[in-house]
Amino acid sequence: MELTEAEKSILSLIGNRNKETAEENSNKNAVLVATQRDLIAGEVSKELTDKVMLPEEIVKAHKEGVLHFHDKDYFIQPMHNCMLVNIQDMLDNGTVMNGKMIESPKSFSVACNVTTQIIAALAGGQYGGQSVDIRHLGKYLRKTYDKIFKKRYLGYIEKGVPDEEAKKRATEDALERRQEDLETGVQMIQYQINTLMTTNGQTPFVTIFMYLDETNEYIDEIALIIEEILKQRLKGIKNEQGVYVTPAFPKLIYVLDENNCLKGGKYDYITHLAIECSAKRMYPDYISAKIMRKNYEGNVFSPMGCRSFLSPWKNEKGEYVFESRFNQGVVSLNLPQIGIIAKGDEEKFWKLLDERLKLCYEALMCRHNALLGTTSDVSPIHWQYGGIARLKKGEKIDKLLNCGFSTLSLGYIGIYEMTKLMKGVSHTTEVRKRVCFSCNALFERYS
Numbered sequence: 375m376e377l378t379e380a381e382k383s384i385l386s387l388i389g390n391r392n393k394e395t396a397e398e399n400s401n402k403n404a405v406l407v408a409t410q411r412d413l414i415a416g417e418v419s420k421e422l423t424d425k426v427m428l429p430e431e432i433v434k435a436h437k438e439g440v441l442h443f444h445d446k447d448y449f450i451q452p453m454h455n456c457m458l459v460n461i462q463d464m465l466d467n468g469t470v471m472n473g474k475m476i477e478s479p480k481s482f483s484v485a486c487n488v489t490t491q492i493i494a495a496l497a498g499g500q501y502g503g504q505s506v507d508i509r510h511l512g513k514y515l516r517k518t519y520d521k522i523f524k525k526r527y528l529g530y531i532e533k534g535v536p537d538e539e540a541k542k543r544a545t546e547d548a549l550e551r552r553q554e555d556l557e558t559g560v561q562m563i564q565y566q567i568n569t570l571m572t573t574n575g576q577t578p579f580v581t582i583f584m585y586l587d588e589t590n591e592y593i594d595e596i597a598l599i600i601e602e603i604l605k606q607r608l609k610g611i612k613n614e615q616g617v618y619v620t621p622a623f624p625k626l627i628y629v630l631d632e633n634n635c636l637k638g639g640k641y642d643y644i645t646h647l648a649i650e651c652s653a654k655r656m657y658p659d660y661i662s663a664k665i666m667r668k669n670y671e672g673n674v675f676s677p678m679g680c681r682s683f684l685s686p687w688k689n690e691k692g693e694y695v696f697e698s699r700f701n702q703g704v705v706s707l708n709l710p711q712i713g714i715i716a717k718g719d720e721e722k723f724w725k726l727l728d729e730r731l732k733l734c735y736e737a738l739m740c741r742h743n744a745l746l747g748t749t750s751d752v753s754p755i756h757w758q759y760g761g762i763a764r765l766k767k768g769e770k771i772d773k774l775l776n777c778g779f780s781t782l783s784l785g786y787i788g789i790y791e792m793t794k795l796m797k798g799v800s801h802t803t804e805v806r807k808r809v810c811f812s813c814n815a816l817f818e819r820y821s
Contacts, residue, residue, distance in 0.1 A: 380421035408571060416447025423449045427744070432737045441734055442706040444785075448501040449741075452748035454780070456502030456678035457762060460698035462510040464492055464760040471495050471755060481521065482552075485514035486559035490566040496761050497578035499753030502701060503679020505581040506624075508599055511559075512592030515599060518555045523548035560602045568611060568621045577623050583676035584658065585629040586641050600628075601644050604658070608651045625680050626651075626658035629666075687778050698762050699779055703741035705734050706785035713788075713795030723796060738782045746772055 423446045424433045436443045445455070465485055468477045469492065479485035489506065496504055526547040530540035563582075572578055584600045586593065607626060610618035628648045634641035648658055659680070666674045671686045675696040678684065682701055689695050707730060716723035750757035750765040757765050763774060774780055793801040 378421065380417045383417045409576070413447075419448060419450045420446045426450075428740055429736070431733065432740060435730075435733050435737075439708050439711055440730055441708060441737060442785075442787075443737055444704040444706065445501050449744065452745055452752050454500050454502070454745065455701040455703050455783075456682055457496075457500065457504050457700035457756075458676060458678055458684070458697045459492065459496060459504050459506050460760055460762065461489060461492065461506050462697065463764075465489070465510060465514070467760065469755070469759040469761075471759075479514055479517075481518045482511065482515040482555045483518075483559040483562060485511055486562045487566075490563055490570070492755070492761070493567065493578045493580050494570045494572055495755045497572040497580075499756050500700075503579040503581060505583055505627075505676040505678055507583045507585065507676060507697065508603070509585060509587060509590055509592070509596045511599055512590065512595035515552060515556060515559075515595040516592055519548045519552045522551040556598060556602050557606075560599065560606050563603075563624070564606055564611065564621060567623050579679060580623055581625040581627055581676065581680050583627050583629075585663070585674060586631065586634055586644070587674070588633060588640075597641060597644060601647060604628075604644070604647045604651045607655050607657065608647070610655065620655045620657075627661055627676060627680070628658040629661045629663050629674060631663035631674075682781075682783055684781055685778070695779075698760075699781075700762055700774075702745055702775065702780050702782050703738070704783040704785055705737040705741070706787060707731065707734050708788065709786055710788035710791040710795060713792040716796065718796055720796070734784055738784065742775060742782060745775055748772075 427449055428436075428443070432441075432443060435441050436446075443449075465488065466478055468475065469488075470476065471491060472495075476488055476491075479488055489511070493504065493506065523544045527540050527544035530543055531537070535543065567578055567580060570578060582603065584603065586597060586600065590596060603626065607621070611621045613619045628645075630645070631639075633639040634645045636642050636645055639645075648660075652658060652660075661674075663674045670683075671694070673686060673694055673696065675684070678701055682704075684696055684699050684701075687695055687699065712723060712726045712730065716726060748771050750763070750769050750771060751767060753761075756762045757769075757771055758767065763771070765771065789801045793799065793803075797803075
C-alpha cells in the first residue's frame with residue numbers, strides 16, 4: 375500500500391526521523407508523546423488544508439516559495455493567531471474555566487495564580503502568542519496590603535494598643551506581608567508558565583508588558599511588581615541539574631519613558647535593573663513610549679506576543695481599545711525570489727510584486743473567511759468569558775472580524791537580499807541624487 379505524504383511524515387515523526395517537522399517550532403519537544411500528538415494532528419491538518427481548504431493557486435504559491443501561508447497545521451479549525459489578553463476584565467469581573475466560576479481575586483498571589491491559569495486556558499484555543507499588561511495586577515497588590523492592614527489594626531485595637539501605635543504596627547505588618555505576597559506571586563507566574571504544558575504541546579507563548587504609567591493610581595504597586603519580575607528573571611530558574619538558567623517564558627517587554635530613561639527620572643533605578651537583566655538573561659526587550667505615541671495616535675500598548683502591533687481602533691464611545699483584540703492570521707511574501715527572477719529589471723520587479731501581493735491578499739482572505747461564522751462556543755474562554763469578548767452562547771464572532779477590531783498580517787522576508795539583487799547594494803546604503811552636467815540627466819549614486 376502506497377502511503378500519502380502526510381502518512382510518511384507522521385510515521386517518520388513517531389520514529390524521530392522527521393527533522394523538518396521536529397524543528398519547525400523550537401518551543402516544542404518533538405520527542406515527547408504529548409507533543410507528538412499535536413504534531414501528528416498538524417500533519418493531517420496540513421494535508422487537508424492543501425487538498426480541501428485552500429485554492430490551488432495558494433497551495434502552489436506556498437510550495438514554490440512565492441509566499442508562506444503560516445500555521446497550516448491549525449488552519450482546518452476556527453482558531454486565530456495572537457492577541458492582547460483583556461486580563462483587567464477577567465480579573466475584575468471574574469471568568470469561567472472548564473465550566474467553573476472564577477471570582478475576582480482578593481490578593482496579589484491569588485491574582486497571579488488565576489492569571490497563569492487564564493494564560494494556559496487561552497493558549498489551548500489559539501496558535502499565536504498572547505500578551506498580558508502587568509499593570510492590571512497593581513490593584514491586587516494593594517488589596518493584599520489593605521486586607522492585612524485592616525486585620526492587624528483591628529487586632530491590635532482589640533488588644534488595647536493605642537490607635538497611633540496600632541496603625542504603626544499594622545503598617546509594618548502589612549508592608550512585610552505585601553512583600554512576601556509579591557515575591558510569591560511573581561515566582562508563581564514565572565514557574566507556572568515554564569512548567570505548564572498546553573494542549574498544543576508547548577509552554578504558553580506569553581509576553582509580560584511592563585509600563586510605568588504614572589497616570590495609573592496603582593503606580594507604586596506597579597513599580598514594585600516590575601522590579602520583582604526583573605529580580606527574579608535575573609536570578610533565573612534551576613534546571614534539572616540544579617543550575618540557574620534563563621527561562622524561555624514569559625517574554626518581557628519594558629517601556630522607556632521620561633520617568634525611567636536614565637535622565638534623572640523617578641524610576642531610573644528600575645531601568646538599571648532591566649539593563650543588568652538584559653545583559654545576563656537577554657530580556658527584557660525595550661519599547662520607546664515617545665516613539666509609540668508618535669506612531670499610534672498617542673497610545674502606548676504591547677505587541678501581541680512579541681512582535682505584531684495592532685492598529686489604533688476606537689469603539690462606539692470613541693475610546694481607544696487595544697486589550698481584547700487579536701490577529702486573524704499571517705501570510706508572508708518572499709521578496710528575494712522576486713529579485714532573483716527580475717534580475718535587476720525594475721519594470722519586471724514591480725509587475726511581479728503586484729501579482730504576488732494580490733496572491734497574498736487572496737491568501738489572507740482565506741484566513742478571514744475561514745473564521746466567519748464561527749460561534750463563541752468553540753472557545754468560551756476567548757469569546758464568552760472575557761479573554762476577547764463576552765458574547766452569548768451560540769453567538770457568531772463575525773462582528774469582531776469585520777470592523778477593524780481584529781487584524782490580518784502581511785509579513786515579508788529578505789529586504790536586504792532583494793535590494794542587493796536588484797541594486798547591488800544594501801537597503802541601508804545612502805542614495806544620493808546627482809545631475810550629469812553634460813546632459814542634465816538625473817542619476818543615482820550609492821555611498
